[in-house]
Amino acid sequence: MAESQPTPPTLVHHQVIDTREAYLAATAALAAGTGPVGVDAERASGFTYSQRAYLIQIYRRGAGTFLFDPPPIGDFSELNHALADAEWILHAASQDLACLREVGLDPARIFDTELAARLLGIPRVGLGTVVEELLGIHLAKEHSAANWSTRPLPESWLVYAALDVELLPDLRDRIVDLLVESDKTDIADQEFAATLAKEAKAARVDPWRRLSGIHSLHGQRNLAVARELWLARDEFARDVDVSPGRLVPDASLLAAARVLPATRQALSDLREFNGRASRNELDRWWNAIQRGRATADLPALKASNDTLPPPRAWADRNPEADVRYKASRAALQTVSDELEIPLENLLTPDYLRRVAWTPPEPADAASVGEALANLGARRWQVDATAQLIADAFVEVLQMADPVADPES
Incomplete structure (x- = not known):
């Protein structure tokens, strides 16, 4: 007997909530729902200066779908309190957390379906592609780059926005099974926690x-x-x-x-x-x-920052670092292939570049692991990469000086 596939909800009309009274009623309904909540936010990137949310969509089983208009509602602290104990499902959470927090929505636990799809080795991780591959449902994404500050929002946009969250619980459940099968549940948990804890980028100089x-x-x-x-x-x-x-x-x-x-x-x-x-x-x-x-305040011709030169320039700028980087990257690529985790998720590329450019002394697994952790690497990343990086560094040193003692 063929396994049944989730069926997308039949959508007739979605009312945008833009009053405090309607917002509080929706908050009560969502609080009475069960299980995790699917959450998404639509901005107007490329159209407006601000990165605020112009629509916030939330779905919970037993409650339904609610589309909120953030500017007229203002503060969402009541909703945040009502969902404080729930797991929030987002796709590419790092893109939405800032604008959600701006209105008072700050989850305590998240499940990031996009990040989990990367950890599972799914090659294309857009929501539409992942939904189609794992749930067998075609999810049109024609309004993803729309100007969501438009008012009133067209009905077709609202249908699109609602489907983005209504399928998230089913998608999350399917991904959980795959994470268990591939023994990556702990890895995913560490990545979700790191995404949630990541601090906003400091304002850029110049x-x-x-x-x-x-x-x-x-x-x-x-x-x-x-x-x-x-x-x-x-x-x-x-x-x-x-x-x-x-x-x-x-x-x-x-x-x-x-x-x-x-x-x-x-x-x-x-x-x-x-x-x-x-x-x-x-x-x-x-x-x-x-x-x-x-003005007499003339800027320097080149910005002063701690940005490393691009790896393509390392052979001329720092040949030893170039060799270390290439050798360690090749070693990590092997692990990436074995685990079916993209190299950039196995270890943030900038972390590897910084350790290769200025390696710790001595460059053993413990010191490399400490350096990676200080940069922000998660425990599972350190466990999977530190020894390999240290071994690659030692091998490079021995190739340069066959009689060198890496312990000296």
């Missing part, structure tokens, strides 16, 4: 250096103008809540910084200076250029 093509500017004065233009655009984008690149493209800012127009008219005549706000806000950009031309 964020204006993220301008695409900034390397093409070679003078400090040009960089100062680029900085002032970026800051002016960022302030304007925040005020109007529009993605900066939709106002004035990076290429336009760089063109102005490269030419250094001497007059407002020269800026207006610059063919490359185009975009939604280039002409309407010309005074804003001209004032920024004037500040950049006049």
Whole structure:
């Protein structure tokens, strides 16, 4: 007898909850439900400046599906309290946790179906692909890049958003079975806990250096103008809540910084200076250029940070590190293949690069493991990789100096 497959719910209409009264009623219903809760959030990346959630979807067995409009609701602390003891199922949790926490939704336990799929060696881990492979249900993803700040939200978008969470409990149950079969339950638990505990990235120093093509500017004065233009655009984008690149493209800012127009008219005549706000806000950009031309605070030609050079440059910059890195990476690839866990999940690539660039002394399994743990590696990652990395380092040392004693 063929195994029955989960059947997606029949969707007729979904009401977006945008009042406190309706929100509190939904909170009570979800609290009365059973089992883990499927959670998802939709942002408007590429359309708005903020990364806030413009729709939050929650499903729980015995309660149903609820679609929340975060801006008018505001604080979700009551819902967070009601679901405090439940496991929250998310797909690619690291993408949604920040915007959920922004409104007061902060899970104590998560199950990340995307991360678990990676640990199982599933080659394509998008939600639609994983659902189709493991549940046999085709899940259309045509609205994944939509502008979710749109109001009212079209019915087809709401159907799409609801299905994203309504299938998560069934998907989680299937993945749990596969994790048990492959003896990866503990690995997954450690990864979920690490995702939940990971701190937000610190604000980047000199964020204006993220301008695409900034390397093409070679003078400090040009960089100062680029900085002032970026800051002016960022302030304007925040005020109007529009993605900066939709106002004035990076290429336009760089063109102005490269030419250094001497007059407002020269800026207006610059063919490359185009975009939604280039002409309407010309005074804003001209004032920024004037500040950049006049400032005595000239930026360094290159940013100072602790970023390692790309591995392709190591052979010239640090040949010994290059050999260590290649040897240890090859050893880890073997384990990656055996465990059917992608290399980047077996060990964060940056951790391996940093240990290879500046190895501990002496480079044995204990010291390598300690270095990896200090960088953020999980216990299972240290157990799976530290000895192999140390062995590779010793082998490289012995190849360079056949009489070298690694214990000396």
